[in-house]
Amino acid sequence: ICPGRGFPSILTVCGMAAVWQQVLAVDARYNAYRTPTFPQFRTQYIRRRSQLLRENAKCGFEPGLRRHYLRLRSQLLALRYGPLSEQSSFRASSVRSSRTTLDRMEDFEEDPRAQGARGHRRSVSRGSYQLQAQMNRAVYDERTPGALVPTSVAEASRAMAGDTTLSENYAFAGMHHIFDQHVDSAVPRLQFANDDKHLLACCSLDGTLSIMILSPSPPSVKVVLKGHAGPVTDFAWSLSNDVIVSTSKDGTLRIWNTEDGRCIREVRDPEASELLCCTFQPMNNNLTVVGNSKHLLQVVNISTGKKVKGGSSKLTGRVLSMSFDAPGRILWAGDDRGSVFSFLFDMATGKLTKAKRLVVSEGSPICSISARSWISREARDPSLLINACVNKLLLYRVVDNEGTLQLKRSFPIKHGSQPLHSIFCPLMSFRQGACVVTGSEDACVYFFDVERNTKAIVNKLQGHGGPVLDVSFNCDESLLASADSTGMVIIWRREQK
Structure with a gap:
């Protein structure tokens, strides 16, 4: 006192x-x-x-x-x-x-x-x-533009990690478990809970969501979230994992209690449009951003169920994907006409201000956007990973504080029509290179080293019976989950040396 x-x-x-x-x-x-x-x-x-x-x-x-x-x-x-x-x-x-x-x-x-x-x-x-x-400039060799120069810190870090290669680190092979509760209905999204190794959720076009527990063995379905009257298109965990928000083609945003599966609140779209994607504001989980089929992006206060004044904007097409940067200051949104927009988010009011637009490929839907501040400890530039139906996985560099994008790399995958998603590996790598993972329409999961100029595929997982729509790591990268268009969810375990 x-x-x-x-x-x-x-x-x-x-x-x-x-x-x-x-x-x-x-x-x-x-x-x-x-x-x-x-x-x-x-x-x-x-x-x-x-x-x-x-x-x-x-x-x-x-x-x-x-x-x-x-x-x-x-x-x-x-x-x-x-x-x-x-x-x-x-x-x-x-x-x-x-x-x-x-x-x-x-x-x-x-x-x-x-x-x-x-x-x-x-x-x-x-x-x-x-x-x-x-x-970023400090770790690039000026004599060879774009070439990465490992720092002494990175060398020490790799030694601490056993000096294993990126291929060894992502040697996923064995199937830990297979979930089939959504069989015959596609599972478009799945995601491990934040900072959790064994809690996983997915949504399905059958109108339900599932929360699964992977430990103790055997893995099981903890609770099924029922209430949507149409296909569930997207969902997001709150930071503390006690709440999930979901969007559906029935025109509603629902807020769920993850312990008992109870629907806490239902928010209807005033125009009854299909809701296609959602994400929490990372620094304020009271706010959720929703994208709909009528080209509208909208910030919603989940405490009141009301839209935030000034928190809406129009895109050129149906809003299919979104991602915030880590501080929650920039929001990127992609539509079904091939454009990615950046918005500045006002932390005090929830207002969205349109900043930049990039046409990735005219008429090619932007199915997935994933933002990352640093790719690895040796490649410290903010980046965006994008799936757009162009038979490539695209990696962009964020070049300014308005979210302007510059293409850095592309990786060949089979992607022409399905809503595929990709992710950055969650841990900051102690090893040379950095890894991204994506689904593919050839029913495989691909791991790419973003710093390799040739032979970038680090690993390839086969086992699905249809296009792999989404992938998700748990927090320590010991498990990888993948979901496909047939409703199958496979949990892959890291190969133990």
Whole structure:
């Protein structure tokens, strides 16, 4: 208790302490990457950090400022060292349960004392791509444009990982389990829960979603989510995995309790248009972005079920795919006419501002968009992975803070009409190269090394009976899930050496 401030309530003290514990947790997650040549310093650093945070927690600083500091700290550490995984990047500050977001908006956005800090927060985001570009230049050899030069840190990291090759690291072979509860109905999307090894969900054109548990053995279906009156087109996990949102051709967005499968809320499209895709705002899970068949992109407040004022925009075609960058500042959306649009997202109001448009291929549907801040620790440029029915998997570089795209690589796959999806491997690679995975219409799963100029295929999995529509890694890359047009879901396990 600080002199002159009186006695704060127990709830206030607990709240302040909780924020500083989260700050320490963020620091601890990145501690392994500090001063690689002096590991003893890392122990001293985290101990001193813990001591200072405990002492400061006793003083009466405003909770809103503490939370703002936590967000900035998370962003700056991620810019300096890179996000640790696709699921957890820039999200350490959002550890509170998303269930609370169903009852109220974040008080940070409502606190007038935090208004002045918002501008600074946005200025940090605006500079993020310039910072990443500077880091990128540091690891490229100026004598050979585009060639990657491993740093001494990368060499040390590979040695820590056993110096295994990328091919060895992604030697998935054996089938861990096969789910067939959606047999005869395509499974267009599946996704492991955030930072979870054994919780997986998928949606089906039969109008249901399934949540599966892969451990303890044998794997089983935990709960089936029933309520949609039409094919389920897409879904997304909340950050804390207690809520799933889903879209359907029945024109509704549904919010589900993942424990018991209960539908918490149903949000109907005012024009009864088919809802085709959805995604959570990564820094505020109270907001979900939905794309529909009438070319409209819309931000929805899931607490109220109402659309956010200023949070809508039109595309040239049916909205099929979306992805935020890790800080949640840029949103990319793709349509069925071959265009990818970038939007600037206002964190304070939820407003969308159209920034750039890229025509990937006129008339070729953009089925999948996946954003990644760093491809690997040796290729630190923000990138976008795109499936567009052109018989290629496309990798784009994000060249500025408005989401402008520049083609970097393409990989041949069979893709002419099906809604295929692809992903970046979630862990920051300790090895030379970086890997992406995609489904294909030839019923195979392909692993590509994005830094290889020739023979880029690292692995190829066969076992599906139809086009592979989606793929998903668990958080430690020990398991890979894939789903196909026949309704089969296969869980692949990494080959153990």
